[in-house]
Amino acid sequence: MTTKNEEVAISVRDIHKNFVLPQNKNSSFKHVVVNIVKKNNIVTQKVLDGVSFDIHKGDFFGIIGRNGSGKSTILKLIAGVYSPNSGEIAINGGLTPFIELGVGFNPELSGRDNVFLNGALLGFNRKQMNAMYDEIVEFAELEPFMDQKIKNYSSGMQVRLAFSIAIKAENDILMFDEVLAVGDANFQEKCLNQFIKYKKEGKTIVLVTHDMGSIRRFCNRAALLDHGKLEYIGNPEGAINRYNELNQI
Amino acid sequence: MRYLNPRNRAILSEMVRTDFKIRYQNSVLGYLWTLLKPLFLFTILYVVFTYIIPLGKGVEHYPVYLLLGVVLWNFFVESTTIGAGSVVAKGDLIRKISIPRYLVVISSSFSALINLAFSLVVVFIFALFNGIEPSLSWLLIFPLIVELFAFALGVSFYLSALFVKFRDVSYIWEILIQAGFYATPVIYPITKVPVKFEKYLFINPLSQIIQDARYAIVTPTSGTIWSTVHSIFVLTPFVVIILTIIFGGMYFKKNSKNFAEDI
Numbered sequence: 121m122t123t124k125n126e127e128v129a130i131s132v133r134d135i136h137k138n139f140v141l142p143q144n145k146n147s148s149f150k151h152v153v154v155n156i157v158k159k160n161n162i163v164t165q166k167v168l169d170g171v172s173f174d175i176h177k178g179d180f181f182g183i184i185g186r187n188g189s190g191k192s193t194i195l196k197l198i199a200g201v202y203s204p205n206s207g208e209i210a211i212n213g214g215l216t217p218f219i220e221l222g223v224g225f226n227p228e229l230s231g232r233d234n235v236f237l238n239g240a241l242l243g244f245n246r247k248q249m250n251a252m253y254d255e256i257v258e259f260a261e262l263e264p265f266m267d268q269k270i271k272n273y274s275s276g277m278q279v280r281l282a283f284s285i286a287i288k289a290e291n292d293i294l295m296f297d298e299v300l301a302v303g304d305a306n307f308q309e310k311c312l313n314q315f316i317k318y319k320k321e322g323k324t325i326v327l328v329t330h331d332m333g334s335i336r337r338f339c340n341r342a343a344l345l346d347h348g349k350l351e352y353i354g355n356p357e358g359a360i361n362r363y364n365e366l367n368q369i
Numbered sequence: 370m371r372y373l374n375p376r377n378r379a380i381l382s383e384m385v386r387t388d389f390k391i392r393y394q395n396s397v398l399g400y401l402w403t404l405l406k407p408l409f410l411f412t413i414l415y416v417v418f419t420y421i422i423p424l425g426k427g428v429e430h431y432p433v434y435l436l437l438g439v440v441l442w443n444f445f446v447e448s449t450t451i452g453a454g455s456v457v458a459k460g461d462l463i464r465k466i467s468i469p470r471y472l473v474v475i476s477s478s479f480s481a482l483i484n485l486a487f488s489l490v491v492v493f494i495f496a497l498f499n500g501i502e503p504s505l506s507w508l509l510i511f512p513l514i515v516e517l518f519a520f521a522l523g524v525s526f527y528l529s530a531l532f533v534k535f536r537d538v539s540y541i542w543e544i545l546i547q548a549g550f551y552a553t554p555v556i557y558p559i560t561k562v563p564v565k566f567e568k569y570l571f572i573n574p575l576s577q578i579i580q581d582a583r584y585a586i587v588t589p590t591s592g593t594i595w596s597t598v599h600s601i602f603v604l605t606p607f608v609v610i611i612l613t614i615i616f617g618g619m620y621f622k623k624n625s626k627n628f629a630e631d632i
Contacts, residue, residue: 141631201463202630203627217467219464223465223466224466229390233390237383240384242461
């Protein structure tokens with residue numbers, strides 16, 4: 121079930137990313153002075169060490185790896201939140217990343233106001249949001265709560281609202297980080313249905329997850345990261361097998 | 370305009386809206402406070418500086434003169450103080466999506482600008498009550514606000530990027546603001562400053578802006594840079610502002626790509 125379409129959607133070329141470890145960060149002038157005097161070497165952590173891969177148009181691409189393997193970092197680099205120390209990332213098409221659902225939700229605002237705020241961050245103006253508003257509320261099944269402040273929502277309600285806005289994103293490349301980890305069975309079912317819909321529409325999806333079930337079910341290709349390096353890329357079953365081997369060592 | 374394309378404008382307008390909605394939440398009088406706050410401040414200043422310390426003796430319409438200065442000064446303080454912390458305050462957003470970082474700073478300046486607009490309405494009402502005739506020269510306030518906004522924005526860009534790395538910035542800025550308050554003719558009339566120092570006060574763009582605004586609205590005898598400095602140096606405050614914007618903007622741009630991991 122490989123969709124052979126060689127047009128590249130996301131190209132990642134030899135990405136290196138280091139983080140300065142927080143305890144050595146100069147967060148006040150005193151630290152700066154102390155560090156100059158002591159000539160402290162800055163301790164950096166290599167999070168990604170020369171990672172390259174291509175994601176093709178129409179791919180449902182999974183990224184797996186153990187904790188700290190660098191998978192969320194690569195997602196943030198592709199999303200443009202981080203910038204790499206070296207290497208290049210090229211994106212061919214419109215990309216909407218979901219590092220987290222409901223980014224920018226303000227707890228003091230009503231559900232309604234948050235829909236507009238979150239929508240703006242996804243690139244919709246008020247007019248477009250007004251047109252979509254009823255659909256979003258209906259999909260979230262939160263109609264009676266829209267005038268309440270979002271801080272009074274349960275976390276499940278917040279995620280439902282966020283997800284209902286997120287699926288309005290019209291770009292042809294979408295990235296998700298661990299969305300399936302939140303929400304109840306009903307919500308997960310909705311997520312899965314949405315993924316099936318995306319697949320039918322031929323969208324390019326990048327999914328970072330620990331859930332091997334959804335990798336098997338949706339992905340046509342997968343990458344396994346380990347210690348900041350690309351350990352495996354290819355068919356999902358191969359990536360999962362290699363992942364299980366790593367966990368046994 | 371590449372920087373303020375429709376998408377960014379939508380984000381900006383939602384951010385400003387949010388700030389405004391949040392600010393007076395849980396207060397009984399709500400938005401009314403944007404008018405009440407300057408009104409009470411003015412009353413206090415009026416009483417103190419006309420009856421207790423008559424600093425402005427001999428200045429025409431001194432109460433209005435004073436209020437106008439305070440309002441413009443407060444805008445600068447508010448927008449730079451909130452602006453300085455804006456990137457860190459919106460850290461959650463910056464760590465998770467790649468919206469242009471400068472929007473965060475601009476939105477905080479716009480929120481302060483809305484407050485300035487309300488305060489100015491109160492100033493104009495005060496002016497009318499004090500018997501100042503409205504005139505076309507009042508319109509000069511608009512270019513002056515643009516100038517003030519640009520200066521505050523340039524400073525905010527620099528401070529907000531610096532604040533990500535050094536949290537001491539907010540304390541240092543507070544102290545500088547205190548010093549600046551006395552280095553700027555806010556409460557004292559500039560005409561009381563010894564003539565040989567007067568021209569140096571105008572290196573500070575805020576002095577030029579406040580005095581020009583007073584000239585336009587309150588009294589033509591306010592004493593402006595144009596009546597004090599008669600050489601090419603009359604352009605000094607404008608050069609200061611342009612350099613602030615260029616330097617602040619470049620520093621912000623250079624550092625903004627690392628905000629997500631530095632916050």
